[in-house]
Amino acid sequence: MTEVLIHPGLVLIVGALLLPLLRGTLRSVAVVALPLLVLALVWQVPDGPAGQLRYLDHTLTPLQGDKLSRLFATLFSLMAAGGGLFAMTQKSRVEVPAAFVYAGSAIGVALAGDLVTVFVFWELMAVGSTLVLWSQGTEAAYRAARRYLMIHLLGGVVLFAGVTGHIVDTGDVAFSRMALDSPAHWLILIGFLVNAGAPPLSAWLPDAYPEASWSGSVFLSAFTTKTAVYVLIRGFPGAELLIWIGLFMAFYGIVYGLLENDIRRILAYTIVNQSGLMMVGVGIGTEMALDGAAAQAFVGVIYVALLLMSAGSVMQMTGKRKCTELGGLVRTMPLTAACGVIGAMAISAFPLTSGFISKSMVSQAALDGHHLWIWLLLTAASVGACLHAGIKFSWFVFFQKDSGLRPAEPPVSMRWAMVLFSLLCVALGIWPEPLYALLPYAVDYVPYTGAHVVTQLQLLLFSGLAFFVLLPYLKRSLTITLDADWLWRILLPALLRNVGMPLVRGWNMLVHAAYVLIMESTTLVLYQHRQDGRFARTWSTRSMALWVLVLLLGFLILYYV
Structure with a gap:
């Protein structure tokens, strides 16, 4: 070779x-x-x-x-x-x-x-x-x-x-x-x-x-x-800790994604959610679970990128990025809307899309390992992903009440990129065998069974119903959500302003005062050493003897004290 x-x-x-x-x-x-x-x-x-x-x-x-x-x-x-x-x-x-x-x-x-x-x-x-x-x-x-x-x-x-x-x-x-x-x-x-x-x-x-x-x-x-x-x-395949970290990330991404108003922050929380699902597969650690994590990573990059391309196209053509500023764009951006919907269907694991043939592998691995609670939580996380990234993003950007914006479609290169990624989402969903052949372990899994398709469609219908029932509570305001980043976005700048800067100013004042003292002392010493200064003149032997006597007396006093 x-x-x-x-x-x-x-x-x-x-x-x-x-x-x-x-x-x-x-x-x-x-x-x-x-x-x-x-x-x-x-x-x-x-x-x-x-x-x-x-x-x-x-x-x-x-x-x-x-x-x-x-x-x-x-x-x-x-x-x-x-x-x-x-x-x-x-x-x-x-x-x-x-x-x-x-x-x-x-x-x-x-x-x-x-x-x-x-x-x-x-x-x-x-x-x-x-x-x-x-x-x-x-x-x-x-x-x-x-x-x-x-x-x-x-x-x-x-x-x-x-x-x-x-x-x-x-x-x-x-x-x-x-x-x-x-x-x-x-x-x-x-x-x-x-x-x-x-x-x-x-x-x-x-x-x-x-x-x-x-x-x-x-x-x-x-x-x-x-x-x-x-x-x-x-x-770290099979590290059980990763299961619980991954589940936390999955629900963290859902909760904050539902609260968010910025369309790209919604999708950013989706990335956290999807990474959490992959991490669960790594933590389970079986061959099926690891194949599922790898497959989910492959298709997840594609459909999340497609959603971000759709969001980026909207942002580029409108200059807007808040759900409260958008709506009705399907009228003038039908291709962008269609690609965004395909990405939303893929992330929701809709049958005949790429998400359907990968997400179910990790869930199946949980069932095979008799991890019932993990399977239930993964199912709930799948519903949540459909709610916040699948339906919410598409609805508020393209289909909600008309915002009055009339942007054109983005430039042709952006459209081609979205179309190609949309085709990949659909092609992998219809024909998953090429992807399965790339996975690290042999895949003995058939995604298109009657039970799996019916179960997934039921979950998707429930998610859609829940979204529109709860729609009055999902209307967003012009806010930004914070969690642990409060520490470095709010607390640390406040400490810098209220504690750090006064300390810096105090230190600078101290350094300046020391500098002035040193310079004045140096000037005084140099002045005394001038030709006519005190230390440059000739001293009599009597004066020197007197000072030596004073020093000796001082030493004796200190010694006996």
């Missing part, structure tokens, strides 16, 4: 750095062709190590393939291509190159065979994603980027400590399954969970992603949380 020496992730990163040199049609072609080239390279990576190097007496494996890594690298390549097509008319010269660095780093994590390589690409992802957010250029985006970077640097420090401890304890850098049997492994798990959007830091995601541009949020939705799901599948 010929070793593959070209790393797909590095190709995308290097190409991203060269992208700003291109202009016009050449740049537009490169934005789509480069990720597709990377996709082809991903499928050239063989199973097992494809390239190794020595570093600090350790053998690193920056390129290693298997079915799981190939699945996620394929997903990230497709997402880079689709996001690039959607962002083709983006005026910022920074966003798409930064997004490709971000995507290339995610591919690097997926294809890494050792923890050192995982950490390097992990941190490079933080840089790329922060630049995507920062490139929006607004003051809100700058502030959100600072908060985002603060959280991810914290997670990176924790992960670095864990990786270092693991290497010291075991002498091994290979990235493989780990048990929660040492502080180092707990730190690695915590570092992974920060990127997954797990509590208590879940709020970084809905805080940051909605402040990106209309295209930037599409890129941001795809990589950070899904690389976290990948490394959890690789490193």
